Structures are given as C-alpha cells and as structure tokens.
Amino acid sequence: DAGITQSPRYKITETGRQVTLMCHQTWSHSYMFWYRQDLGHGLRLIYYSAAADITDKGEVPDGYVVSRSKTENFPLTLESATRSQTSVYFCASSFTGVTGNTIYFGEGSWLTVV
C-alpha cells in the first residue's frame, strides 16, 4: 500500500529557477491537494483538484502552477522560485471532498530557495 509518494523529498534551488514537485497516489482518490507548511502559519492550501483536468486555486496560489492529466498524479510547479517559497510542501488526497472525509498526506517535500 504505497499511498501518496512525493518527490523529491529534499531540494535546494536558486532564485528564478523552475522547480517541479511530484505527487503520486495509488488509491484512485478523486481529490488531491497541495499545502505548504510554514512556522507560524500552519497548513495553507495552494491548489486543489477535484478530478483529472479540474483544478482550482486555494488560499496562496500565486507563483505556483498545477496540472492533473491523470487521476494519480498532481505535480506542483514553481515557475520562477523565490526565497519566500522556501517551505515544506505536502501533497494530499481524499476519496471525496473534505467534509467528513479523511485527507491523507504525503511525507512532504522540503524546498529551500537560495
């Protein structure tokens, strides 16, 4: 039972570079999410997807791009990384929506932008 796999787990990149964080889930969950976790801010939703080819913005979408061509994959791209995007990124999924349903998180991708 692989669950949710994120890659890379750790990444250091330079300001202005493009970075893609990968997320793969094996449960065929309809919903997938990207959160960022920062000290003092908790978990903030970046983007989410209700199904393949359906994506929508969360609380903090600026500077990020997502796509979902297949149900199991939900990559997050930072088109031009900035230092403020240094964070821990969590991919998550749920069978249906968030109300009354468990959201399953991956183990996180630690991104440092220098």
Next chain:
Amino acid sequence: QQQVKQSPQSLIVQKGGISIINCAYENTAFDYFPWYQQFPGKGPALLIAIRPDVSEKKEGRFTISFNKSAKQFSLHIMDSQPGDSATYFCAASNPGGGADGLTFGKGTHLIIQP
C-alpha cells in the same frame, strides 16, 4: 482572516498528565471538526474528528469536547505519553466549501516529558 484560532502554540506536559489543546472558530457553517497529528519529518495524519451534533467523542486516550454555543472545541489527551509528542492541528470544514473548505489552525507543538 483566521477562521480557526488554536492555542497554545506550544505545550509541555509531564508523562501521565492531561494535555489540552483548544480551538475556536468563527464560521457557524462549519460542520466537521477533525484533529490531525504530525510527527517530525512526517505528514499530518487524521487523529479524531467530530460533528457538531455531539458534544464529545472519545477514542482511546483522545477526546474531543465540542461547545457549539461558544464555537469552541478542544482535544484532550489523557495519560499523556512521550510518544504523543507531536504537532497537533485542529481544522474545520463547511459543507458548501468544496475541496477548499478545510481550514486549519496554526498548530500546537506538544512535548511530553518523561
């Protein structure tokens, strides 16, 4: 506007004691209140959840107390153990909020001293 306020930010409890984490919300449309537990280097995982039609839910040593009129809910960890040391997030979601309807508190870093 922070819709879910969590306190305290950090908490130290002696082994065997009771750990209490509090959350307050503003949106009366919220109808699902989960708690997530996160160990260092891992993603958050659902611990316990409650709906507002009950005032208390207990699972093992973990209890959620819910006060609908005060718009508050709390997590109680009885007989706290060193293995409970983690960061705890409360959250709330509303039925009409769609996939982005889950709002997290900022987290409580709990340390159980042996």
